[in-house]
Amino acid sequence: MGPLMGVKILEIAGIGPGPFAAMMLADMGAEVVRIDRAASVRAHDPEHPPQDILNRGRRSIGVDLKHPDGVATVLRMVGGADALLEGFRPGVMERLGLGPELCLARNPRLVYGRMTGFGQTGPLAQTAGHDINYISIAGALEAIGRQGEAPMPPLNLVGDFGGGGMLLAFGVACALVERSASGKGQVVDAAMIDGAALLMTMMRGMQDAGVWRDERGTNKLDTGAHFYNVYETSDGKYVSVGSIEPQFYAELLRRTGLDGDEQFSAQMDSSAWPVLKDRLAALFRSRTRDEWCAIMDGADVCCTPVLSMREAPAHAHNQARGTFVEFHGQTQPAPGPRLSRTPGAIAGPSAFPGQHTDEVLASWGFSEDEIAQLRETKAVR
Numbered sequence: 001m002g003p004l005m006g007v008k009i010l011e012i013a014g015i016g017p018g019p020f021a022a023m024m025l026a027d028m029g030a031e032v033v034r035i036d037r038a039a040s041v042r043a044h045d046p047e048h049p050p051q052d053i054l055n056r057g058r059r060s061i062g063v064d065l066k067h068p069d070g071v072a073t074v075l076r077m078v079g080g081a082d083a084l085l086e087g088f089r090p091g092v093m094e095r096l097g098l099g100p101e102l103c104l105a106r107n108p109r110l111v112y113g114r115m116t117g118f119g120q121t122g123p124l125a126q127t128a129g130h131d132i133n134y135i136s137i138a139g140a141l142e143a144i145g146r147q148g149e150a151p152m153p154p155l156n157l158v159g160d161f162g163g164g165g166m167l168l169a170f171g172v173a174c175a176l177v178e179r180s181a182s183g184k185g186q187v188v189d190a191a192m193i194d195g196a197a198l199l200m201t202m203m204r205g206m207q208d209a210g211v212w213r214d215e216r217g218t219n220k221l222d223t224g225a226h227f228y229n230v231y232e233t234s235d236g237k238y239v240s241v242g243s244i245e246p247q248f249y250a251e252l253l254r255r256t257g258l259d260g261d262e263q264f265s266a267q268m269d270s271s272a273w274p275v276l277k278d279r280l281a282a283l284f285r286s287r288t289r290d291e292w293c294a295i296m297d298g299a300d301v302c303c304t305p306v307l308s309m310r311e312a313p314a315h316a317h318n319q320a321r322g323t324f325v326e327f328h329g330q331t332q333p334a335p336g337p338r339l340s341r342t343p344g345a346i347a348g349p350s351a352f353p354g355q356h357t358d359e360v361l362a363s364w365g366f367s368e369d370e371i372a373q374l375r376e377t378k379a380v381r
Helices: 017-027 068-078 092-096 100-106 131-137 157-182 192-199 201-208 246-256 270-284 289-296 316-321 357-363 368-376
Strands: 008-012 031-037 059-063 083-086 111-116 186-191 228-232 238-242 303-305 324-327 330-333
Touching (some): 008 017, 008 068, 017 031, 017 111, 017 157, 059 068, 068 100, 068 368, 083 157, 100 111, 131 157, 131 192, 157 186, 157 192, 186 192, 228 270, 357 368
Parallel strands (some): 008 031, 008 083, 083 111
Antiparallel strands (some): 228 238
């Protein structure tokens, strides 16, 4: 019963940010059909769905996009779709005969979402790349890491998922809202390089204001400061400290027993940060992670345990919030954001490629004879 109930979306199967955007839209109630390559269809046991939860909530059909009847099948489905998502390099969909011009001619109300690394235009548009490359060019990667060390890739969260998949889902949702007024579809050009640059907006503003240094690991929010850092505990685990505001910093000093130490009184004296970090590091290594959490419990210190992916679902706050859910035997993040009246939900487990070919085509208006003919010619599988 999510807010996108009734919205029909075609997802040309891809990797990373495209499936993530499709998952977000499906979690919000959209009917998303994943179009997998016919060659990837294999025998499967539907009682044991794939563990790739990034593909949850969608049905799958197997289509040969190099077969003219396969392309014709997708174009026919485009006529009844609200949106289409694709993540190929610029020009690939056009060469397949499924570019935005043809699709919008078939359905002028279609929102055509495109996910790339470098975007549809520019000198790097046709260049291969991955998250690490996109966030490098966007100016994000260089800023992440500790002083004197190489930049640290933040998994593939900034390019693929935050700057990519979420940007695409947001763009598609915006275009769907605009269509309700204009009655017209449009192309959404979502590029990971654009999204990564967008995520750096606040840091750029701080740099322009003269309160952010080019040298990574020397600033208030990049582990330069002693009051915004990660510290190892005696059991080899870690706690995160984010005591930025004066009242939180004062409580940090009180809880650690450093409130009478004059050296810690000048919180924003960046020249003292390296020494203060060393002192706090030594102090936090004197107790276990759980002991420190007990000391900080109930106080506005902004100090929390650094939990592993396996530990996080068991945390009391995550359990109370339902941040993670059990679905088909797997622990996975719950849909978000949370809507008070029309909340999202996981529509179903991940599908095997081609698992729902016949039933999807039938529900999109194909007759039994047409489906049989497509299977016979191997346009679908």
